[in-house]
Amino acid sequence: MSGHPADPPAAPSLHPAHTVRIPRPLPVERPSQLDLPEELRQLRSELPVAPLAFPDGPPGWLVTGYDHVRAALADPRLSSRRPHLNSHVRASLITSAEMAVLRPSDLLTSDPPEHTRLRRLVAGQFTTRRIHKLAPRIQTIVDNHLDTLAAAPGPVDLMAVVALPVPCLVISELLGVPFADRDQYQRLTTELLSLDRTRDQLLASKAELKNYLLHLIAARREQPSDDLLSGLLHAQAGDPKLTDDEIAALAQLILIAGHETTANVLGLAVLLLLRPPRLWEIVRRRPGLVDGVIEETLRYATVLQFGLLRVAREPLTIAGQPIQTGERVVLHLPAANRDPNRFTDPDCFVPDRPDAAKHLSFGHGPHHCIGDQLARTELHTLLTTMLRCFPALRLATADPGQIPTHTHRVVHGPAQLFVHVTA
Template identity: 75%
Template sequence: MSGHRTRASVPRCPQHQEADRAPRPLPVERTSALEPPDEFRLLRSELPVAPLAFPDGPAGWLVTRYDDVRTALADPRLSSRRPHLNSHIRASLITPAEMAVLRPSDLLTSDPPEHTRLRRLVTGQFTARRMNQLTGRIQAIVDEHLDALAAADQPADLMKAVALPVPSLVISELLGVPFADRDQYQRLTAELLSLDRTREELLASKAEMKGYLLHLIGIRRAEPADDLISGLLKAQHTDPALSDEEIAALAQLILIAGHETTANVIGLASLLLLRPPRLWDTVRRQPELVDNVIEETLRYATVLQFGLLRVAREPLAIAGQPIQAGERVVLHLPAANRDSSRFTDPDRFDVHRANAGKHLGFGHGPHHCLGDRLARIELRTVLASMLRRFPDLRLAADPDTIPTHRQRVVHGLAALPVHTTA
């Protein structure tokens, strides 16, 4: 057996009833740490482009089928420019004018030609040379933290000992952010991704993050190094339009995406392998499966749990549903990655799945994640090293009781208690 099922059957919703087409809030309640809300199965089947009620403003649309989401991600008629990243989850707490002051447009919230210019600048820093240089350093960082995990009191928290610090160290070295500042930027990251903050708290966190990064940019201008921030500062000589505020916004996005997402994929992949039927032993005996485990985890447990928000620049249709200019559209990656029309038996975690790499976990189109190569290097190094180092690694808690971050944009585990020996 190469997978594990946890879903109970869900009755089909009645077709062609007016109530089914009334705008409803985005489904967010999970039955377990590893399962997206059951409603998405019904929506894919019955209403793949569904009216979506937003916490503020008029209703929009929710897209859940793989082909529709993938096509829409590459459609230039859908804009990434919006006032607030989480406006389909909570009412916007910050005005567009305040957002413009706190963070100028970045890769996540811009369109061509601005997005093209910024992406080219950052792509120039994710060079093969820099990635190759980091590979050996990543292995050393992983080995050091696995040593600490082995020496820790049992049970140990895999998230705290390995999953969180390893990506933080890696992204710190890539960016040129002192790892000694990790308590501050990890706190700020959690605050910026949390959905239960007040307006005042969120404004304070955004201002503190911007101030911290601008201060660091000043240090790197005076003392350049072989890091991404220094490289972007050098790029100012050929792109005078690149401001310190834009560099700070780019650094913030890379800092948050570079450690928060990878850390949570490490935790989720470990849980998927360690829970019954304990695929850990299967992959340990067949280490060539590690890369497929990574892709299947990105598909099965997609961490960007609430989807991506777009705004229609002009009228268009998605799966035959007319979308008017100005309407908001949520492209739901976790739902698309569980679409049976693309993935056979999609609710089964299958380490042998032939097309696992076709997932949309890193997005698609112009906004495809720039850091996917680095993330895969980190994930491969961590998982392969743990499989070799801890053949008897086991969970120290019922997998159904593992706590998760329920109020964060990025889905993941709050803790993962393990024993390193049998």
């Protein structure tokens, strides 16, 4: 297929043999809160590697098929080193030099051997043994917050009372960030994940969070504890290459990913179980389905809603499409997780789907999410306990389609989720 534009077809079509290969912006408008843009489905079946127009700079490519996205996630020819994580969604408001000062490389924005070095330093904090040791504390945190939910009069926002504070408290304790500071870092997290900030607002938020974490690092150096920040400072003694700026960047990533994604997956899972047809009672009677519900929610309602950005380090070919050195490539996880070539009836939410765990929501390859087991443990504890404690839990609205979700944020999920805990 030629890479040069041709005359427009008589009828709209995305088939490679008939398509005008003009780069188009990333489809982001959802027909409903849990459905993907229709254009993504069409591209996945007819043009799996499509020319993509970026808000600034030259065009790149959008990859939507499961097999192609999975292979690309593990392909060393595609680099994660890029200064602007979301330049496929919004124009880059900050220069590369400014970004280098505000946020040096972390696990999201580095390649081997730098990525290998940083990942090795963090991996020891997320071992299966440590997560199992943390499980009783997670249960206590969940119980306390569900008591608050039960005591609330009238409809209560599940996101504000349970979904956000529980993972926030867990990651705060694991990382060594005072939970008392949660209003500040939750505000900063919201600002950094929003795609409608001005340049000055974004610079201010990034600087404030970095300074907050650097002050915390200095305090932990004086008074170490049994937490991840203290562990990284201990590692720094044997690795002079590990700077305070790098520790702050790692802490920022863990802090944001450790509570925002888990909170929104929980909100989406509850919404999916409570909306018609009501599946809450079915799963309550079959608690063995809980882990399947978690994996299916991760697949069906992928929270990283705009995909991951990569840059070609050298020429390569994806699905027959040549990619040149320096070109940007967006790997669209939500579209891949709804690929009918990988999942039967992918646009249906199936709690007992046997292969749901094959989703790509935690990535694949060297950048596979290092906190996936922690997230699964938290979600399992939350859902299992909620199903047991609140058999009559129901949505406060008669129309689930009116529940607001995040449309201008990197992480998808309910902005609010009001529920009644009793019949």
